[in-house]
Amino acid sequence: MGGFRAACVAVLVVAGCVAGCHGSVPRTPAGSEAKAPIDPPIEPPAGAFTSPAPQPLLASIALTPAVATARTCDRSLPAAACARGAVERCAPGEVATGEWRFALIGSLYEPFETVTADQLAAAWRAGRIAATAETRDALGFSGPATLAAGARPELAAGRWAIVPAHELMPAWKLITVDASHPLEATAAGVLTVPLCGAAVRNIDPERLTTIAMTGTSALTRFVAQLMEKRGLTYPIRDVEPWLRAADFVHISHEVSLLPHCDLEKTLKGSLLCGRDPYIELLEASHANIIELTGSHLIDHGRRWLTHTIDMYAARGWVWFGGGRNQLDASTARIVEHHGNRVAFVGCNRPLTQAKHMREGPGVAMCDLERVRADVVDLRRRGIVPIVSIQHEEVYVREPPKLLVHDFRKIAEAGAAVVFGSQAHVAHPWEVHHGAYVHYGAGNFLFDQQFVLTRDAAQDKLYVHDGKLLSVGRLFTRIEEWGRPRPMAAPERVRFLRKLAEVRSKLPPAAPWAAPRSAHPRQRADSFLVGGELQRVLVTAPAQLDERQRYGLVIDLVGNTVDDTAYVVRLDAGKRRARARAAAAATYMRGKYPIDPGRVTTVDGRAGVTVSKR
Structure with a gap:
């Protein structure tokens, strides 16, 4: 292994960069603190990285001193880097102006979270890591290329690949090297190539957004008792560093907060609540995206959901999947960060199926046709759609068939x-x-x-330049009846093995298929009238500009065409047509860019425009 260390130091010293080599100590900026990884690495099994014939990992690279007046692109660098500007490997003493990051990947349930540079070297020598010739040359590795240009790597247990970081996909598990993550703000090490010349990089920290997506939370019952006993922020202490590192923290908080919640009653019955001061725990969790799809939010009346939303609004937090009324609850919430636009959409499936939905404060009705149409619309507008659904609860690892069916349909929409x-x-x-x-x-x-409910997998989404590149995870276990902690490595491995086994029994997914095509102008939508779902078909104007407002035509005939307006086809029956048309107009004005002075209804009795609203 000493040959690898020497080669690494030799190449990077010549390039004017030694901090990335395994065994070196990167400098910590003044005033900052080095953070230890919250998830401990898995120890490799004995002999897992041995190689029968050790060879140098890094080839000898001849570097040409930089010429300030005329740079040409180094042919050993990726073509995509050269296409963005004239770049070369940095000469001695040069300060890098850019970088090209690569990532080590495994299969979706790969148990390794991180490896050392030495382990990476051994796996490469043993032929367990695939890479294209371009990637091999850019990193200065020696040995044959085992992945054809443009080919998708075949990944399995102990079989990994190295790919350019901007080509990452959610179907791959990213494995860090020496705990350096290529999609964090700063990355260093053997899989980062410093560049000089043009300011070229394939991962721009100013185009990166991270989102922590967490599971079921409810600050009530024994969690509330733990908070009262040990301090309001005590339950979050072990996972707070992981949450703090994300740009956005999503928490699905399933109960409303009351000034005087009776905690003893929450332990004895099914009506749940938390106390107003408990919002301090959400603040300590760095929460700023609150999901309101939980079935217990109106246990003590709808006014307390409004009260809780007021508390969230006072802190500038975004909520979705529930709200002050159905329009508020079902509207996609769009956040912008580092040039990325991300939308959150949510709803409650069980309460919708049970027909417990009413207008007013509550969870969003779950019309999946509308949800899919929202996804298509968001995708067309260059927005990253995240859909979170309160679906069927079961106390087994296997997801219900209906849940799998519904989620895959939403995935197929984009x-x-x-x-x-x-x-x-x-x-x-x-x-x-x-x-x-x-x-x-x-x-x-x-x-x-x-046993079945204490372990969980929280997600960390990495969005770069408008695309979801990768998903990391924090594996947690509940202690003290309310305090999640990171799993130890053996716990995580057993948990992953079980989930991989369950997943293998699901009907085959289609990970590489593209989203299904949709009509360019028509979409399904729906709203509540009383407690009844009213579906409509919406046709958008032929030329749509988000900066403009358009007319609205409520079509009760079924054959109206107007390319300059939104046309809503509504089938409500003769007796209810006018009332439903008025409800449709109100809903459309709230959700779409409608000019309120240009709303008309086409009535079947006359076949022409008969009213303006």
Whole structure:
């Protein structure tokens, strides 16, 4: 292994960069703190990385001193880097102006979280890591290329690959090297190539957004008792560093907060609540995206959901999947960060099926046709759609068939993420039509410390330049009936093995298929009238500009065409037509860019425009 260390130092010293070599100590900027990884690495099995014939990992690279007036692109660098500007490997003493990052990947349930540079070297020598000739040359590795240009690597246990970091996909598990992550703000080490010349990079930290997606939380019952006994922020202490590192933290908080919640009653019955001061724990969790799809949010009346939303709004937090009314609850919430636009959409499937939905404060009605249409619309607008659904709860690892069916349909519409927020028992994850589908993360801040309900997998989404590149995970176990902690390595391996087994029994997914095509102008939509679902077909104007407002035509005939307006086809029956038309107009004005002075209704009796609203 000493040959690898020497070669690494030799190449990087010549390039004016030694901090990335294994065994060196990177400098910590003044005033900052080095953070230890929260998830401990798995120790490799004995002999897993031995090689019968050690060879130098890095080839000798002749470097030409930089010429300030005329640079040419180094042919050993990736063509994509050269296409962005004239770049070379840095000469001695030069300060890098850019970099090209690569990533080590494994299969979706790969148990390794991180490896050392020495372990990477041994696996490469043993032929267990695939890479294209271009990647091999860019990294200065020696040995044959085992992956054809443009080919997809075949990954399995102990079989990995190295790919350019901007080509990452959610279907692959990213494995860090010496705990250096290629999609964090700073990356260093043997898989990062410093560049000089043009400011060229394939991962731009200013185009990167990270989102922590967590499972079921409810600050009530035994979690509340733990908070009262040990301090309001005590339950989050072990996982707070992981949450703090994300740009956005999603928490599905399933109960409303009351000034005087009777905690004893929450232990004895099924009506749940938390106390107003408990919002301090959400603040300590760095929460800023609150999901409101939980079935217990109106246990003590709808006014307390409004009260809780007011508390979230006062802190500038975003909520989705529930709201002050159905329009508020079902509207996609769009956040912008580093040039990325990400939308959150949510709803409650069980309450919708049970026909418990009413207008007013509550969870969003779950019309999956509308959800899929929302996804298509968001994708067309260049927005990354994240859909989180409160679906059927089961106390087994296997997700219900209906849940799998519904989530895959949303994935096929073009969602980036489909997430199950209902699960108290963690379900597996997979990729379908390019979407990351997690059937249920499991519990987060909750008190079910039983064998099946204590373990969970929280997700960390990495969005770069408008695309979901990778998903990391924090594996947690509940202690003290309400405190999640990171799993130890053996716990994580056993948990992953079980989830991989469950996933293998699901109907085959189609990870590499593209989203299904949709009509360029027509989409399904729906709204509540009383407690009844009213579906409509919406046709958008032929030329749509997000900066403009358009007319609205409520079509009760079924054959109206107007390319300059939104046309809503509504089938409500003769007796209810006018009332439903008025409800449709109100809904459309709230959701779409409608000019309120240009709303008309086409009535079947006259066949022409008969009213303006």
